[in-house]
Amino acid sequence: MTISNHVFPETINEMLSHLKEPGSKILAGGTGLALMSSGVDTLVDLQQLKLSYIRTDKEKLLVGGMTSSYDIFRHEEMPASLRKAADSIGDLPLLHGVTIGGNLAILYPWVDLPPMLWALNARITLYDPEERKFSADEFFAYSDEQSVGNRNALITEIEIPKTPPNSFADYQTLTLIGNEKAQLNLATNFTWDANKMITQANMIVSAAVRFPKRLECEKIIVGSTIDDELIERAVESVENEAIVPNYKSSKEYRREVLGVYVKRALKKCQEVMEN
Numbered sequence: 706m707t708i709s710n711h712v713f714p715e716t717i718n719e720m721l722s723h724l725k726e727p728g729s730k731i732l733a734g735g736t737g738l739a740l741m742s743s744g745v746d747t748l749v750d751l752q753q754l755k756l757s758y759i760r761t762d763k764e765k766l767l768v769g770g771m772t773s774s775y776d777i778f779r780h781e782e783m784p785a786s787l788r789k790a791a792d793s794i795g796d797l798p799l800l801h802g803v804t805i806g807g808n809l810a811i812l813y814p815w816v817d818l819p820p821m822l823w824a825l826n827a828r829i830t831l832y833d834p835e836e837r838k839f840s841a842d843e844f845f846a847y848s849d850e851q852s853v854g855n856r857n858a859l860i861t862e863i864e865i866p867k868t869p870p871n872s873f874a875d876y877q878t879l880t881l882i883g884n885e886k887a888q889l890n891l892a893t894n895f896t897w898d899a900n901k902m903i904t905q906a907n908m909i910v911s912a913a914v915r916f917p918k919r920l921e922c923e924k925i926i927v928g929s930t931i932d933d934e935l936i937e938r939a940v941e942s943v944e945n946e947a948i949v950p951n952y953k954s955s956k957e958y959r960r961e962v963l964g965v966y967v968k969r970a971l972k973k974c975q976e977v978m979e980n
């Protein structure tokens with residue numbers, strides 16, 4: 706790759722005008738640089754935009770688009786499920802490099818933060834070129850049409866609601882050797898009412914499907930209480946998911962593990978509910 710120019714805009718407007726130039730590409734943590742197409746003339750560096758921060762109030766955390774996955778992993782007020790997802794990214798140098806904006810901008814099958822952010826009902830602010838705020842459902846529909854990275858849009862902030870009482874979120878990931886890229890991820894987040902009836906079931910599968918998606922079994926879980934019969938029906942419904950294989954794990958193997966993860970997520974939620 707030949708790069709002729711490397712610029713450091715100091716304002717969003719300056720940034721956006723660079724992005725309009727043909728052959729320009731955003732540089733955040735730089736870990737995806739090797740995967741970028743060869744047609745990059747100008748690297749537009751986000752370093753000077755002051756987008757690396759985590760701010761909290763009673764209801765939410767606001768995370769700047771340049772915040773590293775290491776900072777997310779370390780932050781004590783971050784939901785434990787998101788810290789677990791960040792910790793799955795790999796070794797320490799990678800954790801320091803990968804930013805939350807970069808992880809969301811190009812949804813490679815193996816990325817860890819996006820499915821958990823979706824399950825946690827995060828909201829994403831981006832410029833394309835006007836400022837827009839997306840719910841997680843809207844953001845993933847928009848990215849499925851075309852990724853943020855390919856649109857040369859700019860993610861500036863992610864809003865993560867604080868975990869309410871009567872809720873349980875978790876992240877499960879399948880790797881075949883140590884820290885390698887994931888074969889399957891399942892991000893879950895359940896809430897329930899005083900009668901232990903599930904009022905929200907967010908179950909996002911990624912890596913083993915073409916694009917991150919909600920599991921079909923969410924529909925039978927919402928409005929039910931968790932018991933063995935419900936768990937069995939949820940696991941059975943995994944049969945209808947469009948799982949894709951890769952050279953390391955077959956469709957059948959991934960489907961089997963997804964069923965185990967669904968069961969485990971519901972069992973853990975049931976345990977938390979009982980205690």
Ligand SMILES: Cc1cc2nc3c(=O)[nH]c(=O)nc-3n(C[C@H](O)[C@H](O)[C@H](O)COP(=O)(O)OP(=O)(O)OC[C@H]3O[C@@H](n4cnc5c(N)ncnc54)[C@H](O)[C@@H]3O)c2cc1C
Pocket residue numbers: 730731732733734735736737738741751770771793794795799802803804805806807808809810811813815816817818853854855858859860861884885886887
């Ligand atoms: C060997 C290896 C293993 C990896 N394993 C994992 C893993 O297991 N799990 C995981 O989650 N990730 C993993 N990654 C990281 C992942 O593949 C991407 O490299 C990473 O998400 C890119 O983030 P970045 O901040 O480094 O972005 P950069 O590499 O700097 O940017 C890449 C592109 O993303 C877009 N972009 C970046 N930031 C923004 C923004 N704020 N707004 C809009 N667009 C933006 C731009 O198009 C930019 O050109 C791995 C990377 C490597 C090299």
